[in-house]
Amino acid sequence: MKWIFLIFAGLMVMVSCNNGTNQEQKAAEIPLEQQGKQPVGQTIIPGADSTGAVLEVKNDSYDFGEVKEGEKVEHEFTFTNTGNEPLIISKVHASCGCTTPEYSKNPIAPGEVGKVKVVFNSDGQMGKQHKVITVTSNAISPNTLLHLRGEVKK
Structure with a gap:
């Protein structure tokens, strides 16, 4: 039983040590001109270059x-399509049945304004x-949250 455990442990060490080699090989397969194009720590801003x-x-x-009561x-919330392709809203859903949304059903062209009532x-x-x-759409960030707040008194 000891031998089986030692052999199994040895195999696990050998397999786990091999992972770095695969990652280095994958990095080497990427052409040099494509490596390092994005500096470390840079944030990708949706709509900037996309x-x-x-x-x-x-x-x-x-x-x-x-x-x-x-x-x-x-x-009425208004929004703008600041991207470069038509914006299509597929669904608008409220967190409670007491809130009813209506929205622009036609595609919103780049630079145009849409509304959610x-x-x-x-x-x-x-x-x-x-x-x-x-608001669920075909935007780069597909879900957008809108908030309605207040207080209801008797």
Whole structure:
């Protein structure tokens, strides 16, 4: 039993020592002109040098203040496609059934503005509120969060 354990341990050491060689070989396979193009620690900013749609929201949060229970709050979030391809919104989903979103269903061309209209029904929603609306699109960052905040009083 000792011998089996020693042989197994020896094999594991040999296999684990071989991993670095494969990584070095893979690095050597990349042409020199492509190696090191991106400096270490550089952050890639979506839309800077990339191809695709970019959904840029000017203000992703709206505070409606205080409302009486039963009142409806309506707000329109606007965004711009700052990318270089048409922006297509596939889905807009609210974190609660009390919040109903409507959105631009047509593709938004580069440089154009789109809108997400949100209606919050405060009926039965007492106290501080924070509703999250998720916008899913073909943008480089596919999910964008919008926030609706406020307080419902009796």
